[in-house]
Amino acid sequence: MAASDYPKPSVTVDVVIITLRAEELQVLLVKRDLAPYKGRWAVPGGFVHLDESLETAARRELHEETGVADVYLEQLYTFGDPGRDPRGRVISVAYIALVPAPLTVEAGSDAREARWWSLSKLPPLAFDHDKMVQLALTRLRYKIEYSAVGFRLLPECFTLSELQKAYEIILGEPLDKRNFRRRIMEAEVIEPTDDIRAGEGRPARLYRFRRDAVAEVKARRLFP
Amino acid sequence: MAASDYPKPSVTVDVVIITLRAEELQVLLVKRDLAPYKGRWAVPGGFVHLDESLETAARRELHEETGVADVYLEQLYTFGDPGRDPRGRVISVAYIALVPAPLTVEAGSDAREARWWSLSKLPPLAFDHDKMVQLALTRLRYKIEYSAVGFRLLPECFTLSELQKAYEIILGEPLDKRNFRRRIMEAEVIEPTDDIRAGEGRPARLYRFRRDAVAEVKARRLFP
DNA sequence: GCTAATTGGTGTTATCTCAACACTAAGATA
DNA sequence: TATCTTAGTGTTGAGATAACACCAATTAGC
Numbered sequence: 001m002a003a004s005d006y007p008k009p010s011v012t013v014d015v016v017i018i019t020l021r022a023e024e025l026q027v028l029l030v031k032r033d034l035a036p037y038k039g040r041w042a043v044p045g046g047f048v049h050l051d052e053s054l055e056t057a058a059r060r061e062l063h064e065e066t067g068v069a070d071v072y073l074e075q076l077y078t079f080g081d082p083g084r085d086p087r088g089r090v091i092s093v094a095y096i097a098l099v100p101a102p103l104t105v106e107a108g109s110d111a112r113e114a115r116w117w118s119l120s121k122l123p124p125l126a127f128d129h130d131k132m133v134q135l136a137l138t139r140l141r142y143k144i145e146y147s148a149v150g151f152r153l154l155p156e157c158f159t160l161s162e163l164q165k166a167y168e169i170i171l172g173e174p175l176d177k178r179n180f181r182r183r184i185m186e187a188e189v190i191e192p193t194d195d196i197r198a199g200e201g202r203p204a205r206l207y208r209f210r211r212d213a214v215a216e217v218k219a220r221r222l223f224p
Numbered sequence: 225m226a227a228s229d230y231p232k233p234s235v236t237v238d239v240v241i242i243t244l245r246a247e248e249l250q251v252l253l254v255k256r257d258l259a260p261y262k263g264r265w266a267v268p269g270g271f272v273h274l275d276e277s278l279e280t281a282a283r284r285e286l287h288e289e290t291g292v293a294d295v296y297l298e299q300l301y302t303f304g305d306p307g308r309d310p311r312g313r314v315i316s317v318a319y320i321a322l323v324p325a326p327l328t329v330e331a332g333s334d335a336r337e338a339r340w341w342s343l344s345k346l347p348p349l350a351f352d353h354d355k356m357v358q359l360a361l362t363r364l365r366y367k368i369e370y371s372a373v374g375f376r377l378l379p380e381c382f383t384l385s386e387l388q389k390a391y392e393i394i395l396g397e398p399l400d401k402r403n404f405r406r407r408i409m410e411a412e413v414i415e416p417t418d419d420i421r422a423g424e425g426r427p428a429r430l431y432r433f434r435r436d437a438v439a440e441v442k443a444r445r446l447f448p
Numbered sequence: 449g450c451t452a453a454t455t456g457g458t459g460t461t462a463t464c465t466c467a468a469c470a471c472t473a474a475g476a477t478a
Numbered sequence: 479t480a481t482c483t484t485a486g487t488g489t490t491g492a493g494a495t496a497a498c499a500c501c502a503a504t505t506a507g508c
Contacts, residue, residue, distance in 0.1 A: 006271045008232040011304075011315055047230045050313050054304035078302045078317050080235075080278035089274050091235055093302050093315075161456070178458070179496065201455025202503040385485075402487070403467065425484025426474040 009080070009089035013057045014045030014129070016076065016136035017066060017097045020153040020166055024118050025140075027133055028065060029125070031113040036086045037126030041117070043133065045092065058095040065114060072098040072152035077135055084128050092127075096136045098152035144170050148189040151209040157193055159204035160184070233304070233313035237281045238269030238353070240300065240360035241290060241321045244377040244390055248342050249364075251357055252289060253349070255337040260310045261350035265341070267357065269316065282319040289338060296322040296376035300360055308352050316351075320360045322376035368394050372413040375433040381417055383428035384408070 017028040029041040044065045048057045055073065063069055073095055080091040117123065119137060122130070144150050150167055151158075164180045184190060188210065195206040241252040253265040268289045272281045279297065287293055297319055304315040341347065343361055346354070368374050374391055375382075388404045408414060412434065419430040 006234060007274050009235050009272065009274065010230060011233050011235060048233065048304070048315075050231050050233065051306055053306060054302065054315070075301060077299060078278065080272070080317065082275055082277060091272075091278070091315075091317075093304065159456085176496070176498085177456090178498085181457080182459095198504075199455080200505060201453085202457080202505090204456055383485085400467070400469085401485090402469085405486080406488095422475075423484080424476065425482080426476090426486080428485055 009091045010087075011048045012045050012090060012092045013048055013054055013061060013095060014043045014092050014132060015058050015061050015065075015073075015095045015097050016043055016133055017062060017099060018119075018136065018140060018153070019099045019116065020101050020169060021116055022118075023165070024120065024169060025137070026116040026118055027122070027136075028114060029117050029123075030065065032126055033112055040126040041123045042126040043094075043129045044114070048093075054093050055095070058093075058097070062097050066099060068099055071100075072149060076132070076139060079128055079132065081128070092132075094132050094136070096139060098140075098149060100155045101153060141170060141172075148187065148209075151190070157195065157206040157208050159197060159206060161204060163190075163207070233315045234311075235272045236269050236314060236316045237272055237278055237285060237319060238267045238316050238356060239282050239285050239289075239297075239319045239321050240267050240357055241286060241323060242343075242360065242364060242377070243323045243340065244325050244393060245340055246342075247389070247393060248344065249361070249393060250340040250342055251346070251360075252338060253341050253347075254289065256350055257336055264350040265347045266350035267318075267353045268338070272317075278317050279319070282317075282321070286319075286321050290323060292323055295324075296373060300356070300363060303352055303356065305352070316356075318356050318360070320363060322364075322373060324379045325377060365394060365396075372411065372433075375414070381419065381421075381430040381432050383421055383430060385428060387414075387431070 019026055019028070028044065030044045032038055032040050032042050044061055046057075046061055048054060052060070054075070058073055059069065062071065062073065074097075076094040076096045078091065078093045082089055084090065084092075119133070122133065124130075125133065140149070144167065150163065150170065153166055153170075154162060160181055163184065164175055164177065167180070168175055190207045191210050193206045193208050196203045197206055243250055243252070252268065254268045256262055256264050256266050268285055270281075270285055272278060276284070278299070282297055283293070286295065286297065298321075300318040300320045302315060302317045306313055308314065308316075343357070346357065348354075349357065364373070368391065374387065374394065377390055377394075378386060384405055387408065388399055388401065391404070392399055414431045415434045417430045417432050420427045421430055
C-alpha cells in the first residue's frame with residue numbers, strides 16, 4: 001500500500017522545558033486558549049511542518065516560547081495512544097529541553113499565557129501531558145547521575161556551590177561538598193575562569209562548562 | 225489551527241527484532257518487494273492503523289513476521305528527517321524486540337523473503353535502517369548492564385552457563401564464572417527449577433526468569 | 449577597626465565493592 | 479575404570495567510595 005493511500009494521524013512535537021528557579025525544578029507550561037482542554041495548562045508544542053525535521057520542529061517551538069536557541073534538547077518518547085487527543089488521532093513526539101536559570105519567558109507571539117510551574121506543584125494538565133512531564137523528570141534524574149547535563153540548567157558561569165546546589169535539587173538529596181568537588185573536577189567537564197564572584201561570605205571562583213568535554217555518558221557514574 | 229487542516233506526514237512503526245542464534249546476535253530483516261529500495265533488506269514495519277496504539281502496531285508487525293506474542297518490546301527512537309523516505313514525509317517510530325533463541329521465522333503472510341542476519345555482517349539496508357539497527361544494538365548493550373533484559377533472548381528454561389554465554393556475546397567480552405553467578409543470584413531475577421539438563425559433562429540445573437522480579441533498572445549495575 | 453557571621457575551599461581514613469583466582473563434583477565416553 | 483567434559487563453589491587483595499573537620503576570605507554589625 002502506498003503511503004499516500006493510508007489514513008494518516010497528525011504529528012506534533014511537544015517540548016518539556018525544564019529549568020532551575022527559586023531552588024527548585026520548574027517546567028514551562030502554556031495555557032490553552034482553544035478547545036480541547038481550553039483553559040488548561042499544557043506542555044508547549046505544535047504540528048510538525050512537512051519540510052522540517054522533528055528536532056527542528058522542537059527547536060522552533062522552544063524558540064517561540066522562550067526566545068532561546070542553542071539549548072540542550074533530547075528526544076524523550078513518542079506518545080501515540082488513540083484517544084489521547086479528542087480531535088482525532090494525534091501522535092506526539094516529546095522532547096526534553098534544559099534551559100539556563102535566569103530566563104524570562106517571552107510573551108508568546110500568539111498571546112497565550114505562559115509561566116513556570118514548580119514540578120512539585122503542577123496544575124491539572126491537558127491531554128496526557130502529566131505522564132509526559134513525569135517521564136521527563138525521571139529521565140533527567142537518571143541522566144544527571146552519569147552524564148553532565150546538569151550544567152545546562154545553569155548560566156554560563158557559576159560557582160561550585162551553585163552547581164552542587166543544582167545537583168542536590170535535581171537528585172533530591174544532599175551531597176558531600178568535598179566528594180562532590182573531587183568528582184566534578186575528576187570528570188573534567190568544567191574549568192575555572194579568571195573571575196571571582198563576591199557576595200556574603202568569602203568570594204567564590206567562577207567556573208564554566210568545558211565545551212570540548214565529552215560530557216555525555218561517562219563510563220562511571222558521577223554520583224553513585 | 226485544527227489538526228485536520230494540516231498537511232500530515234505518514235507514520236510507521238519499525239521493529240528491530242533481535243535474537244541470539246549460532247552464538248551471535250542476529251536481527252530479522254525482510255527483503256522489500258516494492259519500491260522504494262526494492263530488493264533491499266529492511267527492518268520489518270508498516271503503517272500505524274488509526275485505531276491502534278503504537279505499541280499495538282509494533283506487536284502486530286512482530287507477530288506477522290515471527291508468529292510470536294508476549295515478547296520484550298520497547299520503544300527505541302522516532303526517526304523523522306524529511307527525505308528519509310523518497311515517497312514523501314514518513315515518520316517512523318522504531319521499537320526494539322528481544323525474542324527467545326530457537327525461533328523459526330514464519331513464512332511472511334505477504335510472501336516477502338525474511339531471514340536472520342548477523343549483526344556483524346549486515347547487508348546494505350533500506351532507508352535509514354542502518355542507523356536504526358545500530359541504535360538498537362547500542363541500547364541493548366547499554367541496557368543489559370543494569371537491567372535484566374538478557375533473559376528475553378533465551379528460552380524459558382536455561383542453564384547458568386547458557387545465560388553467561390548470552391551475556392558474553394552481547395557485551396562482547398568474557399565474564400568470570402563465579403562473579404557472574406554471584407551477581408545474577410544477588411540480583412534475584414532468576415530462580416532454580418526442579419529440572420536438570422544432561423549433556424556432555426556434568427548435568428546442569430535449569431533456571432527460569434522470575435516473573436515477579438523487578439527486572440528493570442536495578443539501582444546498581446549488574447556488570448560494571 | 450574589631451568581632452562575629454557567612455560562605456569558600458581543602459585531605460585523610462575506614463569501609464565497602466569489585467575483580468582475580470583454582471579446585472572438587474557429576475555424569476558421559478572410551 | 480580411567481579420562482574427559484562441563485557444573486558448581488569462597489576467599490582475598492586492590493581499588494573505589496563515603497564519611498568526616500578545619501582554616502580562609504570576605505561582609506555585616508557593633
